[in-house]
Amino acid sequence: MAAAAAAANAATSVKKKEKSSLLVFDSEEDLSVALAKYTAELSGRFADERGAFSVVVSGGSLIKSLRKLVEGPYAESVEWGKWHVFWVDERVVPKDHPDSNYKLAYDAFLSKVPIPPGHVYAINDSLPAEGAADDYETCLKQLVKTGTVQQSAATGFPKFDLMLLGMGPDGHVASLFPGHPLLQEKERWVTFIKDSPKPPSDRITFTFPVINSSANIALVATGAGKAGVVHQVFGDEHTMSELLPVQMVALEDGELTWFADKAAASKVQDKANL
Numbered sequence: 001m002a003a004a005a006a007a008a009n010a011a012t013s014v015k016k017k018e019k020s021s022l023l024v025f026d027s028e029e030d031l032s033v034a035l036a037k038y039t040a041e042l043s044g045r046f047a048d049e050r051g052a053f054s055v056v057v058s059g060g061s062l063i064k065s066l067r068k069l070v071e072g073p074y075a076e077s078v079e080w081g082k083w084h085v086f087w088v089d090e091r092v093v094p095k096d097h098p099d100s101n102y103k104l105a106y107d108a109f110l111s112k113v114p115i116p117p118g119h120v121y122a123i124n125d126s127l128p129a130e131g132a133a134d135d136y137e138t139c140l141k142q143l144v145k146t147g148t149v150q151q152s153a154a155t156g157f158p159k160f161d162l163m164l165l166g167m168g169p170d171g172h173v174a175s176l177f178p179g180h181p182l183l184q185e186k187e188r189w190v191t192f193i194k195d196s197p198k199p200p201s202d203r204i205t206f207t208f209p210v211i212n213s214s215a216n217i218a219l220v221a222t223g224a225g226k227a228g229v230v231h232q233v234f235g236d237e238h239t240m241s242e243l244l245p246v247q248m249v250a251l252e253d254g255e256l257t258w259f260a261d262k263a264a265a266s267k268v269q270d271k272a273n274l
């Protein structure tokens with residue numbers, strides 16, 4: 001059974017919209033269990049099919065929701081040696097800084113499983129934002145050449161096996177914020193921002209063409225603070241307002257699955273009676 005279909009079986013309710021599904025779980029704990037199972041299934045499939053699994057993570061609350069993946073049975077059964085880990089966005093701070101997305105993932109996740117250190121692609125934190133974005137893009141281009149990261153035949157952009165993404169209460173994904181000109185970037189794989197409305201100001205981020213070339217995306221929304229955005233995406237009312245960044249996540253040739261807890265889906269449930 002496909003990973004998303006198995007996760008849907010564990011959800012309390014499922015709502016489909018265009019090319020995405022919203023899975024709603026009774027609690028963040030249940031969501032975390034289903035997210036671990038979904039990720040482990042995809043890991044097994046890609047490790048078998050192509051001998052590698054390229055995984056992109058965001059920062060923020062998503063990392064806490066990955067906690068079940070580093071516990072039994074997955075801690076033992078996942079082929080961690082085949083994982084290659086990337087960040088969809090990173091704050092331009094030293095790796096041991098409390099704002100670092102690398103540090104967040106390392107402390108809660110990466111330090112607990114045997115992923116080879118050479119398979120963990122953190123940014124070069126000695127460079128300013130522009131240089132760090134160039135450096136990360138060069139690294140990705142090399143990994144696409146060697147086949148560690150696949151390339152989308154449809155778009156020419158890298159095609160990551162799985163992106164595990166959070167989103168902000170304002171609807172931002174990665175470091176792509178509402179109304180920012182970076183939302184329109186069409187050429188670059190990785191770019192930089194020096195005026196992030198959410199501190200810290202200097203960050204690097206994947207662009208939408210890369211995000212939207214993924215094979216699978218899990219978009220994770222937990223807590224009441226995300227309810228307005230989940231409603232804007234999955235509610236049945238049609239507003240004419242400008243699309244939020246999270247509404248611009250639209251896979252060219254892949255599967256987009258939203259994982260939400262009851263609190264994050266509360267406004268959709270009220271209105272749509274899932």
Ligand SMILES: O=C1O[C@H](COP(=O)(O)O)[C@@H](O)[C@H](O)[C@H]1O
Pocket residue numbers: 058059060061062089090091101165166167168169172173174175198
């Ligand atoms: O600044 C960031 O925020 C978003 C959302 O974080 P959350 O704590 O509201 O879930 C995160 O996805 C992104 O990676 C991070 O840099």
